[in-house]
Amino acid sequence: MKYLNVLLLFCILIVGCSVNNFNVRNHANHIKSSFEKSNPEDYYNVPSKLELLSQLEKDALHKQYNTTNNFSENVLGVKTMLHTDEKVIALTLDACGGEYGSGYDETLIDFLIAENIKATIFVNARWIDANMEEFLQLASNPLFTIENHGTEHKPLSIRSNYAWGIQSTTSQEEVVNEIMGNQVKITKLTGYTPRYFRSGTAYYDEASVKIANDLNLEVVNFSINGDAGATFSRERVKQSLLHSTNGSIVILHMNQPSSNTAAGVKEAIPILISQGYEFVHLSDYELK
Numbered sequence: 001m002k003y004l005n006v007l008l009l010f011c012i013l014i015v016g017c018s019v020n021n022f023n024v025r026n027h028a029n030h031i032k033s034s035f036e037k038s039n040p041e042d043y044y045n046v047p048s049k050l051e052l053l054s055q056l057e058k059d060a061l062h063k064q065y066n067t068t069n070n071f072s073e074n075v076l077g078v079k080t081m082l083h084t085d086e087k088v089i090a091l092t093l094d095a096c097g098g099e100y101g102s103g104y105d106e107t108l109i110d111f112l113i114a115e116n117i118k119a120t121i122f123v124n125a126r127w128i129d130a131n132m133e134e135f136l137q138l139a140s141n142p143l144f145t146i147e148n149h150g151t152e153h154k155p156l157s158i159r160s161n162y163a164w165g166i167q168s169t170t171s172q173e174e175v176v177n178e179i180m181g182n183q184v185k186i187t188k189l190t191g192y193t194p195r196y197f198r199s200g201t202a203y204y205d206e207a208s209v210k211i212a213n214d215l216n217l218e219v220v221n222f223s224i225n226g227d228a229g230a231t232f233s234r235e236r237v238k239q240s241l242l243h244s245t246n247g248s249i250v251i252l253h254m255n256q257p258s259s260n261t262a263a264g265v266k267e268a269i270p271i272l273i274s275q276g277y278e279f280v281h282l283s284d285y286e287l288k
């Protein structure tokens, strides 16, 4: 009888596992392959391709990533610092796209190039579409690494949430598509597969972070808010950057050329260099 119970338990586990066996990476591959032969511009419409998933696949995805507690900038699993005591800082520049966010801050980028300052660029699919030539130039410059800032610039959540008035994704499959739409686009355009993800607004719930991790992406926010969405004055940008410590990750924006971001960065960076800081890519260190 005891053996029968063990056998029964084993069978339940096997059946249970096969139901839960739907892998988020398979889902991603599914999306990838459905776009393999299309034009890069078509990647923008990834969410409309959702219906390619069967109900069974959606159900499994929902079951696998179902617990979500917090919705904020710093939920479990979000990285905000480089794991080092060295005097290094990682500048991250967001390029958000959309009606009011598709500019190109040439002054900021030209300054970084002139001063040989490395930065990691989180680029959204909509920004790429609006700035294809600039995007390809940035991607080919070894000073910059290109990472994933989402397809439609949505906060990531498996349920409806709002951050700064922006509607989040509302289901697990939308989370996957928000990540993978741009992931496939960047990979197709540059040959580089991003390792890091930052959502539009930098808000997440824990289930979404787990989904990103299972898609081989680390979720990266910041320890220094450099320009508050490109709204800070020159002096505030400068002062924020000067609060950097060893291993800081700084968030700035490179899509608002009329902002004070470039002016503040230009003042802060020479001071940080004189203090002995070096500027590195996220990928140069482990994150914490």
Ligand SMILES: [Zn+2]
Pocket (backbone or CB within 6 Å): 094, 095, 096, 149, 153, 199, 200, 201
């Ligand atoms: Zn953004």
